[in-house]
Amino acid sequence: MAAKKLRRAQLSQEMCERLSRYQITTCQDFLCLSLLELMKVTGQSYHEVQKLLCKVSRACAPKMQTAYEMKLRKSVNPSSAFLSTTLHSLDRVLHGGVPCGSLTEITSPPGCGKTQFCIMLSVLATLPVSMGGLDGAVIYIDTESAFSAERLIEIAANRFPAYYDSDEKLLCMTRSIHLYRELTCCSVLKRIMSLEEDIILKKVKLVIIDSVASVVRKEFDTKLQGNLAERSNFLNRGASVLKYLAEEFTIPVILTNQITTALSSGPGLRADLVSPADDLSLSEGSSVSGKRDSGYVTAALGNTWSHSVNTRLILQYHDLPTRQLLVAKSPVAPFSTFFYTIEKSGLILQGLLTFFKLWYSTVRISPDRKDQTNLVWEGTNPALQPIRVRNTALKDTLHDAALPSTTGETSRNTSNL
Amino acid sequence: MQREVGTLPLAPALRARLAAAGFQTAQELLDTGPCGLSKEIGISREEALEALQVVRQECHGDTARAAGGSGATRKCTALELLEEEQTQGFIITFCSALDNILGGGVQLTKITEICGAPGVGKTQLCMQLAVDVQIPECFGGVAGEAVFIDTEGSFMVDRVVDIAAACVQHCHLIAEAQPEEDHGKALETFSVENILSHIYCFRCRDYTELLAQVYLLPEFLAEHSKVRLVVIDGIAFPFRHDFEDLALRTRLLNGLAQQLIITANEHRAAVVLTNQMTTRIGQSQSTLVPALGESWGHAATVRLIFHWDNTQRLATLYKSPSQKESTIAYEITVQFHHCWLHVLMETRCHSIFCRF
Numbered sequence: 001m002a003a004k005k006l007r008r009a010q011l012s013q014e015m016c017e018r019l020s021r022y023q024i025t026t027c028q029d030f031l032c033l034s035l036l037e038l039m040k041v042t043g044q045s046y047h048e049v050q051k052l053l054c055k056v057s058r059a060c061a062p063k064m065q066t067a068y069e070m071k072l073r074k075s076v077n078p079s080s081a082f083l084s085t086t087l088h089s090l091d092r093v094l095h096g097g098v099p100c101g102s103l104t105e106i107t108s109p110p111g112c113g114k115t116q117f118c119i120m121l122s123v124l125a126t127l128p129v130s131m132g133g134l135d136g137a138v139i140y141i142d143t144e145s146a147f148s149a150e151r152l153i154e155i156a157a158n159r160f161p162a163y164y165d166s167d168e169k170l171l172c173m174t175r176s177i178h179l180y181r182e183l184t185c186c187s188v189l190k191r192i193m194s195l196e197e198d199i200i201l202k203k204v205k206l207v208i209i210d211s212v213a214s215v216v217r218k219e220f221d222t223k224l225q226g227n228l229a230e231r232s233n234f235l236n237r238g239a240s241v242l243k244y245l246a247e248e249f250t251i252p253v254i255l256t257n258q259i260t261t262a263l264s265s266g267p268g269l270r271a272d273l274v275s276p277a278d279d280l281s282l283s284e285g286s287s288v289s290g291k292r293d294s295g296y297v298t299a300a301l302g303n304t305w306s307h308s309v310n311t312r313l314i315l316q317y318h319d320l321p322t323r324q325l326l327v328a329k330s331p332v333a334p335f336s337t338f339f340y341t342i343e344k345s346g347l348i349l350q351g352l353l354t355f356f357k358l359w360y361s362t363v364r365i366s367p368d369r370k371d372q373t374n375l376v377w378e379g380t381n382p383a384l385q386p387i388r389v390r391n392t393a394l395k396d397t398l399h400d401a402a403l404p405s406t407t408g409e410t411s412r413n414t415s416n417l
Numbered sequence: 418m419q420r421e422v423g424t425l426p427l428a429p430a431l432r433a434r435l436a437a438a439g440f441q442t443a444q445e446l447l448d449t450g451p452c453g454l455s456k457e458i459g460i461s462r463e464e465a466l467e468a469l470q471v472v473r474q475e476c477h478g479d480t481a482r483a484a485g486g487s488g489a490t491r492k493c494t495a496l497e498l499l500e501e502e503q504t505q506g507f508i509i510t511f512c513s514a515l516d517n518i519l520g521g522g523v524q525l526t527k528i529t530e531i532c533g534a535p536g537v538g539k540t541q542l543c544m545q546l547a548v549d550v551q552i553p554e555c556f557g558g559v560a561g562e563a564v565f566i567d568t569e570g571s572f573m574v575d576r577v578v579d580i581a582a583a584c585v586q587h588c589h590l591i592a593e594a595q596p597e598e599d600h601g602k603a604l605e606t607f608s609v610e611n612i613l614s615h616i617y618c619f620r621c622r623d624y625t626e627l628l629a630q631v632y633l634l635p636e637f638l639a640e641h642s643k644v645r646l647v648v649i650d651g652i653a654f655p656f657r658h659d660f661e662d663l664a665l666r667t668r669l670l671n672g673l674a675q676q677l678i679i680t681a682n683e684h685r686a687a688v689v690l691t692n693q694m695t696t697r698i699g700q701s702q703s704t705l706v707p708a709l710g711e712s713w714g715h716a717a718t719v720r721l722i723f724h725w726d727n728t729q730r731l732a733t734l735y736k737s738p739s740q741k742e743s744t745i746a747y748e749i750t751v752q753f754h755h756c757w758l759h760v761l762m763e764t765r766c767h768s769i770f771c772r773f
Contacts, residue, residue: 027625027629028625031625031628031629031632032628032665032669034668034672039428039429040429043428043429043430044428045426045427045428045431045471046426046427047426047471048428053632054632054633054636056629057628057629057630057632057633058629058633059629060625060626060629061619061626061629061630061632061633062619062620062621062622062626062630063619064617064618064619064637065617065618066613066614066615066616066617066618067547067565067574067577067612067613067614067616067618068610068613068614068616069614070574070618071574071575071578071613074574074575095575101570102570102571228698232657232658233658236654236657236658237658240622240623240654240655240658243569243570243622244622246570247570247620302696303534303535303693303694303695303696303705304657304693304695306534306535306536307535307569307654307693307694308569308654310569310570310571312536328536329535329536331540331541331571331573331576332573332575332576334749
């Protein structure tokens with residue numbers, strides 16, 4: 001839209017020629033000038049220039065739609081509004097599943113299950129609509145070479161044994177997952193830019209980038225001057241193209257992120273604007289409130305990136321076999337946590353009963369919310385949500401074994417009341 | 418009439434010719450007449466006539482202004498302004514602590530900026546305001562419509578449906594508790610469908626579209642005269658990438674701010690902008706500050722910063738011409754922003770609100 005040539009904005013031929021002499025050929029160039037500059041460049045009077053501005057604006061302004069029209073459009077085709085993850089409690093909290101038309105980020109320490117989750121979602125996207133899928137192809141951009149086709153088939157065969165009952169069907173499914181291996185930021189960006197045509201050609205219904213963080217962190221060392229700005233630039237550009245694709249084709253876009261250690265540099269960082277302490281990090285041993293250790297682990301790529309993604313799911317370790325899934329940022333869901341394990345058929349959520357027992361002593365249950373004990377109304381800053389890594393989980397199991405107290409998951413509820 | 422030729426809004430080439438021919442004041446031009454002008458400068462009679470009409474319009478406008486009539490600049494006494502301010506509407510947010518620190522709610526004719534970390538609730542509040550602006554006057558609202566300009570793609574219709582349903586339900590509760598005549602009539606037209614059809618959404622993908630939309634806003638508001646709220650969700654996002662020339666960015670932002678102030682004043686609408694936070698690296702520590710730089714801080718009249726304190730969400734009034742700086746706690750419930758009062762912790766699940 002910005003690069004629209006003025007010719008197509010219905011300006012007269014001679015005006016366009018005159019403007020091109022000053023190197024003003026697109027709507028963007030035109031709108032960036034002030035009124036006086038425009039008068040000089042076009043040689044028109046003040047009122048004429050205002051009329052021209054309106055004409056050019058009309059050529060690139062977006063179309064108006066009321067919220068009612070948007071709702072109608074959605075209700076006409078409800079199944080296409082999200083991709084069900086088949087993790088029922090998660091789907092319920094997210095009002096259906098991974099939302100179509102926006103960016104969803106999955107962050108976790110290594111080995112927690114990001115790639116497994118992505119592979120599982122690829123299988124789900126290729127399923128027919130009647131089974132909750134999107135009946136389309138998948139574009140998988142892999143920067144870490146972590147994608148395993150054998151695991152893909154294993155998940156598909158174990159999760160839907162009734163549907164994938166023949167090798168034929170499995171192979172057919174694998175044919176609709178397009179894998180691209182990109183190893184540098186530049187090539188990732190180029191690939192994202194060229195996705196539009198591929199999506200139309202291959203009838204793609206899901207785009208996964210696993211992972212954004214690995215290429216960015218390889219190439220941009222934020223300690224060097226200027227790199228922080230360049231990194232933000234790259235991320236913002238990528239994010240805006242992906243958002244455009246997600247909205248234009250109403251498909252979900254899934255990105256994975258890594259973790260980093262945020263060093264709390266003393267009281268400065270804990271000032272009003274920023275501070276999330278989660279009991280998960282407090283349980284690491286510092287008992288005095290207000291005193292913090294050297295740092296805590298949180299999602300990488302910084303604050304700006306947290307603004308760009310619409311939904312953020314965090315996977316972290318709880319104890320060794322069980323992991324935890326947090327909905328840290330979502331426009332429709334409150335902050336929630338679920339336990340899961342990784343099995344042959346992908347991710348399986350732990351039953352409610354199991355963690356009802358775990359949360360029993362810590363969560364205050366209000367009478368009409370007995371079945372939603374996993375919902376917590378408070379949240380934390382998704383950009384600074386501390387994440388448990390493997391070592392912490394290991395340390396805690398040893399720690400908890402020694403002391404007869406409640407588990408490491410002390411709820412923030414009790415500390416607030 | 419003594420206005421200099423160089424200040425008239427004519428085409429620059431024409432002005433240059435007039436200056437070269439020796440014309441200095443507008444009065445001289447008017448005295449010469451179109452034929453004389455065309456002969457002296459060498460332009461056609463039609464062009465000369467057009468130019469003279471522009472000059473006459475300008476001068477007429479000038480004299481009208483000098484005589485104290487209505488023109489582009491208004492002047493009034495402080496008393497008139499006081500009366501205006503007292504009758505001015507506020508858009509209530511349904512979170513009474515937030516309304517209190519704002520002095521009644523989001524004020525019309527002013528620009529309010531909401532800054533905050535990601536996920537803290539800026540878009541939620543904007544969606545809530547888009548619904549609250551439509552509350553009928555008998556319930557304390559301004560009965561207006563809303564324009565929602567979304568640059569980040571975070572506008573979720575389902576959420577707006579939830580908020581609208583809760584608002585309608587709340588108004589029904591009030592009507593039952595304190596029945597008055599107009600309530601019944603107002604409630605007939607105040608339904609979820611109606612609310613949704615009066616929220617006009619624009620999705621701007623980059624700063625050019627945003628600039629274009631803001632240029633077209635006066636025209637749109639003239640057609641939809643009931644609009645009382647313009648929300649730009651994410652003024653920072655389109656300006657934070659692809660901009661090597663920071664001076665250009667500052668200029669565009671200032672121009673945008675000016676236009677929004679003019680629009681807010683002329684149409685008696687409230688303008689709400691949301692801004693991101695960015696990390697500023699200091700000598701020994703880094704802090705989160707609102708994005709877009711220091712100069713942008715001057716654009717908004719009222720600035721609210723949403724932030725976290727442990728797991729509690731807080732809102733701080735950072736800049737306001739009439740209220741003092743204060744902080745309140747709030748939370749986001751299924752229905753909408755809700756103020757934290759100890760009593761309410763128990764009844765949080767039910768829709769009883771502290772305000773009424």
